Amino acid sequence: MERHEWFGWERVQAPRATGDQLSRVHPPAHVEAIAQLSARGGGAIDMDTTAVAGTYEAALRAAGGAVALVDALLADGDPCGVSALRPPGHHAETARAMGFCFFNNVAVAAAHALAAHGAERVLILDWDVHHGNGTNDIFHADPSVLFCSIHESPLYPGTGPAQDAGSGPGEGFTVNMPVPGRSGDAVHGSLVEHVVAPLIRGWEPQLVLVSAGFDAHRADPLASCELSEAGFAGMTASLRRACADVGAPLGLVLEGGYSVEALAASMAAVVPVLGAESVPAAVDVPVHPLAAEAGERLAARWPDQFGTM
Numbered sequence: 591m592e593r594h595e596w597f598g599w600e601r602v603q604a605p606r607a608t609g610d611q612l613s614r615v616h617p618p619a620h621v622e623a624i625a626q627l628s629a630r631g632g633g634a635i636d637m638d639t640t641a642v643a644g645t646y647e648a649a650l651r652a653a654g655g656a657v658a659l660v661d662a663l664l665a666d667g668d669p670c671g672v673s674a675l676r677p678p679g680h681h682a683e684t685a686r687a688m689g690f691c692f693f694n695n696v697a698v699a700a701a702h703a704l705a706a707h708g709a710e711r712v713l714i715l716d717w718d719v720h721h722g723n724g725t726n727d728i729f730h731a732d733p734s735v736l737f738c739s740i741h742e743s744p745l746y747p748g749t750g751p752a753q754d755a756g757s758g759p760g761e762g763f764t765v766n767m768p769v770p771g772r773s774g775d776a777v778h779g780s781l782v783e784h785v786v787a788p789l790i791r792g793w794e795p796q797l798v799l800v801s802a803g804f805d806a807h808r809a810d811p812l813a814s815c816e817l818s819e820a821g822f823a824g825m826t827a828s829l830r831r832a833c834a835d836v837g838a839p840l841g842l843v844l845e846g847g848y849s850v851e852a853l854a855a856s857m858a859a860v861v862p863v864l865g866a867e868s869v870p871a872a873v874d875v876p877v878h879p880l881a882a883e884a885g886e887r888l889a890a891r892w893p894d895q896f897g898t899m
């Protein structure tokens with residue numbers, strides 16, 4: 591990003607999330623537990639997730655940056671933005687850190703959009719290669735957040751079957767799209783263009799957030815999907831076209847991505863598409879069988895979008 595002079599984007603230091611902002615998702619005892627663990631110098635929470643002395647401060651800013659992104663999009667009128675911070679968030683449950691995640695940044699951001707900005711419909715696309723179990727569960731029964739996830743299966747954390755579609759009033763507002771290992775640009779691109787983009791056009795969210803992990807990249811050591819930088823750029827273009835059609839701002843919140851080179855190259859491919867002055871031209875994206883299957887599952891609730899797929 592530095593080599594590209596950050597594509598001319600304005601860079602802003604992330605503020606700390608406040609207790610009130612975190613408490614919309616996490617009970618104060620969970621926040622306090624992370625604070626105390628860091629104050630003691632850190633320690634292991636589970637096999638993957640270890641806090642160090644700086645974790646609490648970093649996690650506060652990762653959540654606070656996602657909140658600031660929402661403020662920029664919904665209060666300042668910015669059309670797009672990126673919260674490029676770690677630790678990631680989408681595995682964090684309300685009261686449990688896991689999978690390198692301590693606070694659920696994208697969930698705190700979506701909750702902020704609802705509570706502080708009066709948004710009524712927020713769509714989250716989680717394209718991290720792992721299922722965002724935390725975000726999935728936090729909004730499971732909530733019809734104001736439509737959670738869509740494309741994730742490799744089987745893979746950590748093992749959640750997110752297609753049949754998990756939400757519960758109670760949130761039934762139908764969780765759209766899980768597991769894909770097999772070795773899936774690449776064609777599968778992911780088709781699911782975004784032919785499932786997520788129609789949901790954006792049909793539901794007209796006031797905000798679209800992406801849990802943007804880059805660990806579906808072919809060079810990533812933790813998973814076996816085979817996306818390229820161009821694949822991530824293509825998904826971003828699909829989202830931009832759909833967001834432009836409904837006037838929704840589009841924000842990316844960084845999640846995973848464990849090849850530093852692939853992460854850097856993917857960000858450098860995505861950011862110019864996100865920030866381009868004109869909406870990317872429509873391209874012909876073939877309907878992959880997995881996209882057709884997802885459309886069939888969604889057709890009953892969204893007949894206008896998926897009835898004829």
Ligand SMILES: [Zn+2]
Pocket residue numbers: 718719720803805845846847
């Ligand atoms: Zn991941």
